[in-house]
Amino acid sequence: MGRRSDHSREELAALALDAARKIVELEGLRGLTARRVARDIGYTIGTIYNHFENLDDLIMRLNGQTLDALYTALTQTPLGNEPVAAIRSLTERYLRFTSQNPRLWASLFEFHPSEGQGLPDWHGEKILMLLGLVERALAPLLAHRTEAQRLHCARVIWSSLHGICSLEASGKMAATESAAAMADTFLNYLLAGLNAEAAGVASTV
Amino acid sequence: MGRRSDHSREELAALALDAARKIVELEGLRGLTARRVARDIGYTIGTIYNHFENLDDLIMRLNGQTLDALYTALTQTPLGNEPVAAIRSLTERYLRFTSQNPRLWASLFEFHPSEGQGLPDWHGEKILMLLGLVERALAPLLAHRTEAQRLHCARVIWSSLHGICSLEASGKMAATESAAAMADTFLNYLLAGLNAEAAGVASTV
DNA sequence: ACAAAAAATGATCAACGATCAAAAAATATA
DNA sequence: TATATTTTTTGATCGTTGATCATTTTTTGT
Known part of the structure; x- marks a missing residue:
């Protein structure tokens, strides 16, 4: 053969x-x-x-390809300069990717490196690429903040969306509720909070 | 033997x-x-x-015990009636549990039932018990909403905190940033959004 | 045509999840 | 107490897995 x-x-x-x-x-x-x-x-x-190197290596490289595919799905068309629309669009594309590639996306998080092993450097770099998309999308809303603070905020959004999709996909939230509805609620509250902050109402982070 | x-x-x-x-x-x-x-x-x-029945059964029962322990950790002392303080306290306790039981907590989500198998009914019931804690904590903030809407909101908070802790624990967010800091940011924005909504400023959900 | 380098092979190992007839132990019956 | 019945434990056994590496095969260089 x-x-x-x-x-x-x-x-x-x-x-x-x-x-x-x-x-x-x-x-x-x-x-x-x-x-x-x-x-x-x-x-x-x-x-x-x-x-x-071993099966873990193969899985991590597969997950790397999935992260690349996710990046492509999130950047297929321009996001525009209006931050709220951009964030909603990013969210929509993220949700579409997870529903169209449920098992590939799940394997990103189902896999855990074995004892003593860590994720390769390029894994973190790919994540930073994705976080950069979120950061740039909401930059106009956080113009008065440092880049570190904007990245921090991007991480919060990224993590939250991940959690919503993750629990929905795994059926571990005792709900038939859709991830889209929850993501929408999340964004509504978050954007309201951001607006309130921009208006000088909210407490500082 | x-x-x-x-x-x-x-x-x-x-x-x-x-x-x-x-x-x-x-x-x-x-x-x-x-x-x-x-x-x-x-x-x-x-x-x-x-x-x-098999190893999956053993793992699911172990995860059931972990969910029970999490419930106990979240209810050890009363949460009080002030919703903001209650939600912050719940978050703090949740974060403490995840940091004190990182692997047990991770196994809750690392495990996926095999093809065709689902999670037992009691798993969903335990999750609903935990969600009920969040729902009751924020009930005063959403007194004008239906219980379904309050549960929906509780799910959003629960999922987001899960995502923050999950990505931080697995090192899959390219950050040394602490889950506590991200959870704090999340709660600040969310509570600001809830306040804005209560003041009739935010868009409807 | 031959040698050197590179790559593919598959037998082999230890360990795994799972099964089930046989053995052992506890309980019921007399 | 003695015997029959039920329950539980055992561990050999099966098929499969991740991983290894001496051997074979193929390609490349001379």
Whole structure:
């Protein structure tokens, strides 16, 4: 089955990641095994371990691709300069991505590195890229703040949306309530709070 | 090793869950295996499967105990009738629980039922108990709303705090920023939004 | 045509979740 | 007490997994 001449190293890794993506899309992380990836691309298990450090490495690279796809989905069209509309648009795109790629998105957070292992540096960099989108979207609302404060605020929004989508998708909130409705409520309150702050009413952060 | 006379069925299940809890506290869900639980309590693997349907069942029961412990931690002392203080107190207690039981808390969300399986009914009931605490805490702020709307709002708060703690604990937000600081920002904006709404300024939900 | 380098192979290992006939222990019946 | 019945425990067994690495195969360089 060996087909060395058919694929370069990069192509074979991409082939394996594509197969892994399809498996996760269909069955989630539980269905993902090294042997199955090997079988699906017509190679043997040893080859998988020649191209990936271990299964965790493969999963993290798959998650990296998912983060890239999320970034693409959030930047497909310009967000505009109106901050409220931009944030709502970002939220809408985020929700659409999670509902269109539920298992790939879930595996971003279902996966935890093994004891003593951490996430690679590029993982954090991809997250910062995504946070940057939020930060720039709401920048006009926080013009009087430092960039660190704007990033802090972006993190709060990012985390909250994550929590809403996460609990809704996992069925761990005892609700048939939609993530969209909850995200809308969240944004309404948050934007009201931001407006109140801009008007000098709210307490300082 | 069999010690049938030593423990009733309930005692033996509790023994196994205690052992499982200690394993998860030390090493997370990854370290939890049926064989290790059996060894730790001085029984053999077959006995574990006599008392638990499978490993997922054992994990879900452990998570059930963790939800109970979280409820206890959130209700140890009265919350008072002042809604803002009550919500801040709930948040503080929630954050303390997550930082004191990071792996047990993480396993609540790291675990996903296998294909076709769902969470047991009592899981949702325990979640509703916790949501009820949030709902009652903020009830005075939403006296003009229906209970469904108050529960909806409680879900938003619960999800957001979950997201903040979840991303912080898993290191998936590229930040050394503390969950406490983010939760504080979140509450400031949210409470400002609630106040603005109460004053008839904010848009409707 | 040959040698050197690179890559693919798959047998092998330890460990896992899960099963279930057999053994052991506790309880019920006489 | 002695025997039968029920309950519980056992651990060998199965199929599968992640991971390893000496061997084989293929490609590249000379």
